[in-house]
Amino acid sequence: MRRDPFDRPAGLHPLTGRSRAIARVVDQIHHLAPTSAIVLIEGERGAGKARVARALHLGGARRDGPFVRAALDASNEREAEAELFGVDEDEDEDGSPRPGRLDLAEGGTLFLDGIGHAPAGLQARLPRVFRDRAFERLGGTRSHRMDVRVIAATDQDLEAEVRAGRFREDLLRRLGAVRIVMPPLRSRREDIPALVAQFLREFNRVHARRVAGITPGALERLTAHSWPGNVGELRDLIESMVVSAHGRMRLDLSDLPAARSRPHGEAGLPRLAAGMTVEEAERHLVEATLKHTGGDKRRAAAMLGIGLRTLYRKIERYRLGVPAGR
Secondary structure (H helix, E strand, O other): OOOOOOOOOOOOOOOOOOOHHHHHHHHHHHHHOOOOOOEEEEOOOOOOHHHHHHHHHHOOOOOOOOEEEEEOOOOOHHHHHHHHHOEOOOHHHOOOOEOOHHHHOOOOEEEEEOHHHOOHHHHHHHHHHHHHOEEEOEOOOOEEEOOOEEEEEEOOOHHHHHHOOOOOHHHHHHHOOOEEEOOOHHHOHHHHHHHHHHHHHHHHHHOOOOOOOEOHHHHHHHHHOOOOOHHHHHHHHHHHHHHHOOOOOOEOHHHOOHHHOOOOOHHHOOOOOOOOOHHHHHHHHHHHHHHHOOOOHHHHHHHHOOOHHHHHHHHHHHOOOOOOOO
16 A cells, blocks of 8 residues: 555644645655656745655655755855765775765665756766766766665756756756646645644644644734745744743734734735824724725734624724625
């Protein structure tokens, strides 16, 4: 029976969510994991490319072998090649050979993270390594056979990099025959509640906290945020909120950093000015929130952190003309 790459303990799932975008990625992982094909994972920084790579590894025949990550953003070409291929005679180690990432990944999976940033010399060597499934250590002449599955990831448009002369076309042909595109978090906002719940469980355990959950208003703000740093940014935020939390209380709007404690879309925010009364500020805030929710009073009340009856009283008090809503 095929092992499910997502059948892992809570908090360690490579991917979380039920959106169509994630469902497509999961289907591709199930289809490709049992093969030995090179896979190129594309997506923005923080989108979860490393989690996809690990899921491919866990779902394949090499799951009991090592999963080794090689970051290819080194500015020094020699260092990058030494890191990947190893050194035949390492002067810093009494002349003995120094193994590289390819040696360490033997029998398992090598994850080439940031392949678009690989130095030119390394790019020139890789197509032959992939074709012959063999390599030479830096400074050596003996060929070493390799039993390694290769998965690569990039946050760049490699076709554009080829056109600009910064990435080798032959290397892209080797890497890009099979691709998985990891969608950005802003295109799968419906997955944010599940991700938040997962991160709360994880960081309650890691930091010995007892955060009870998150209020609807705070979750609404997180869902509305554009998340330029994707899942990685959300994860870091939830960790910082959990660490700062006290007792068993739920995370609330007041726990959010200032940049995310406002409704999405700066243009619709009320502009506060020195000398404005509290009532004037409150009126602007309630009006802007109702506009943001399209007149949905339940959502507006949750975002404001007040009860629905209280919101109706404020609407009547400030004589706010809003859509019928709900």
